[in-house]
Amino acid sequence: xxxxxxxxxxxxxxxxxxxxxxxAEGDAAKGKKNTVMCVGCHGIDGYRTAFPKVYNxxxxxxxxxxxxxxxxxxxKTGARSHPSMWGIAQHLSKQDMEDLAAYYAGK
Amino acid sequence: MKSFLITVFSGMFLLISGQSLAGDIEAxxxxxxxxxxxxxxxxxNSPNPAFPKLAGQYxxxxxxxxxxxxxxxxxxxxxxxMAAALSKEDIENLSVYFxxxxxxxxxx
Numbered sequence: 001x002x003x004x005x006x007x008x009x010x011x012x013x014x015x016x017x018x019x020x021x022x023x024a025e026g027d028a029a030k031g032k033k034n035t036v037m038c039v040g041c042h043g044i045d046g047y048r049t050a051f052p053k054v055y056n057x058x059x060x061x062x063x064x065x066x067x068x069x070x071x072x073x074x075x076k077t078g079a080r081s082h083p084s085m086w087g088i089a090q091h092l093s094k095q096d097m098e099d100l101a102a103y104y105a106g107k
Numbered sequence: 108m109k110s111f112l113i114t115v116f117s118g119m120f121l122l123i124s125g126q127s128l129a130g131d132i133e134a135x136x137x138x139x140x141x142x143x144x145x146x147x148x149x150x151x152n153s154p155n156p157a158f159p160k161l162a163g164q165y166x167x168x169x170x171x172x173x174x175x176x177x178x179x180x181x182x183x184x185x186x187x188x189m190a191a192a193l194s195k196e197d198i199e200n201l202s203v204y205f206x207x208x209x210x211x212x213x214x215x
Contacts, residue, residue, distance in 0.1 A: 058168045066156040067157065070157070
């Protein structure tokens with residue numbers, strides 16, 4: 001009996017893992033069409049912010065897609081604070097984020 | 108005139124030497140192996156998709172981010188405690204080390 005319950009749990013958790021992985025799949029071609037909001041800063045090599053601190057805008061090409069989605073969601077909710085990224089993330093759905101992430105993650 | 112020139116040249120020399128002291132790649136690599144490698148990979152190409160790649164990231168961005176974690180401006184349970192243990196010098200060394208590795212790129 002115990003064994004059966006364990007098996008069920010294993011099965012459920014593996015299904016969950018599979019569905020999460022499937023959900024994280026974005027469409028890179030769709031993402032590319034949405035980069036108009038990104039390229040002004042992230043598409044210019046060596047681009048720096050001017051205010052309030054001066055630093056290079058991070059490179060996102062080749063980054064893990066799951067991390068990019070996580071970052072965009074955190075900007076959207078305000079958990080990660082950045083005025084420009086907050087504004088941009090407001091207009092992105094989860095699917096938009098996954099598509100953008102798939103595009104930027106690719107070589 | 109002569110003392111003016113000496114002042115200008117020593118000022119320039121100080122500037123140049125000051126810049127080269129900004130970060131020590133070897134010291135950064137050593138620190139990275141101790142603190143960062145388990146999650147971000149030794150060269151910053153993290154094997155786990157939940158943790159960002161740092162390899163090739165801009166030095167100024169890495170430095171700014173570590174300082175933000177250290178001060179609590181950016182909140183994260185794991186990185187908050189990691190950065191709390193880093194000195195300003197560690198942060199400079201780590202930033203120059205990871206930025207010198209190859210990985211991330213600017214994509215148009």
